[in-house]
Amino acid sequence: MRPRRLLVVDDDRLLCELVRTTFELEGYEVDSAYDVIEAERSLAESRPDAILLDIGLPGIDGIFYLERLRETPQTSKIPIVAISGSDEAGRAARAAGAEAFLRKPFSPLELLALITPLIREAGFGTMGTGSDVVDAANLNRLIEIGRRQHQLLNEAYAQTVAVLASALESRDFGTSRHSRRVTSYATRLTLEVAPRLLDDPSLEWGFLLHDVGKIAIPDGILLKPGRLTPPERRRMQEHAELGERLLAHVPLLNQEGARVIRSHHERWDGNGYPDRLSEESIPLGARIFAVVDALDAMTDMRPYRTPVSWDAAVEEILRCRGGHFDPDVVDGFEACEPDLYSLHMQELAA
Structure with a gap:
């Protein structure tokens, strides 16, 4: 059966890698797009089971792009989780059709817990059994290492x-x-x-x-x-x-x-x-x-x-x-x- 696929659309490459690391441990395939052009190319090649969309993308209004995804037949039913550092942007994203919103910074575990039931409700992908779930303590440790590396690099x-x-x-x-x-x-x-x-x-x-x-x-x-x-x-x-x-x-x-x-x-x-x-x-x-x-x-x-x-x-x-x-x-x-x-x-x- 086909594994679950997540498309991450965010120009923060370190955040994309952190999300990739977390979700691949849970059996997801993760594609990253750093701008809208890359996102459109990825969507043309394969249909994701969920999209993580940064509302603050460079060069385009993220709300406008979200509305476009909702109006396009190929992506209209795909669960979309919007992310931003602004609560105002989050409210606008929900109004434009996002299933959920997470304010930056967020825990990848929080994102994982949010996206998995959205995919299940939408009927996409295959949900893994308990045998492919990484031990929670190890997952938390790996995520903390990644977050610390991100923090040190930014510092x-x-x-x-x-x-x-x-x-x-x-x-x-x-x-x-x-x-x-x-x-x-x-x-x-x-x-x-x-x-x-x-x-x-x-x-x-x-x-x-x-x-x-x-x-x-x-x-x-x-x-x-x-x-x-x-x-x-x-x-x-x-x-x-x-x-x-x-x-x-x-x-x-x-x-x-x-x-x-x-x-x-x-x-x-x-x-x-x-x-x-x-x-x-x-x-x-x-x-x-x-x-x-x-x-x-x-x-x-x-x-x-x-x-x-x-x-x-x-x-x-x-x-x-x-x-x-x-x-x-x-x-x-x-x-x-x-x-x-x-x-x-x-x-x-x-």
């Missing part, structure tokens, strides 16, 4: 990123305080505009390290008190691509965070850099960050100019709605501006 990546942040701060041009401010502003604005993005742990690191590529920019340009010449400006603009390349092999940053680092100077009207992207081709996290980065640039002291008032900066951002900035993000900015001002005042008082 190592975090330490690497923290070293880079310290190196950037050592350049002594106000980056430390600027980075902290814009990270808090951007997090609050993301909560207003697209709270699901906050499920991605790389996002906050991307906010914090958005200017990490400036490590490679000469001090004569970086700290110049006057206006940059055209060649100097072009050299300064290289920091976005340099930052992305510098962190390309750090998995902690290879999702939305990396996209923020590369694209936070793109403009809604297509006149930004480095790729001259426009409108919704600009990653959403970068569109959000562009607004708060401009806000802080205008209200903070810089080597080449004095700051403007908070109100003047807000007025300028509203004026640039639909030109420099995404109109929807500016609308969100206007809605939460009192909270951003409170964060600004807290920073001044610190």
Whole structure:
């Protein structure tokens, strides 16, 4: 008889491996897809008995993809368990047709206990007898080992990123305080505009390290008190691509965070850099960050100019709605501006 098959759709490769290890011990066959394209390819090749779907997939709205799976005849009856770090996303997933929701982080044993009866109720696969069930104590031990390895690896990546942040701060041009401010502003604005993005742990690191590529920019340009010449400006603009390349092999940053680092100077009207992207081709996290980065640039002291008032900066951002900035993000900015001002005042008082 055919063994039970599980399709895991999640861009977290370590989580996929942990789920695979747990379910294979219970006699499942497990396929992993790290994005929607791989998921569609896997579904075309074989029908799973259940799908584990991360709602925070890069490049697509996970709820939209869930609805598509429910509307497609070949997948409409397959049990789907949605996973996310957001309860709001979980409620949306249940409304879109998911049989169940698990909030990250979760125990693989909890997932196993949830999926097995769903498959049985749907009448898919073959349910193993007691002879192929791994001893619970051994299974728990293996899972704990896997979780600990995952934790240690993430801690190592975090330490690497923290070293880079310290190196950037050592350049002594106000980056430390600027980075902290814009990270808090951007997090609050993301909560207003697209709270699901906050499920991605790389996002906050991307906010914090958005200017990490400036490590490679000469001090004569970086700290110049006057206006940059055209060649100097072009050299300064290289920091976005340099930052992305510098962190390309750090998995902690290879999702939305990396996209923020590369694209936070793109403009809604297509006149930004480095790729001259426009409108919704600009990653959403970068569109959000562009607004708060401009806000802080205008209200903070810089080597080449004095700051403007908070109100003047807000007025300028509203004026640039639909030109420099995404109109929807500016609308969100206007809605939460009192909270951003409170964060600004807290920073001044610190």
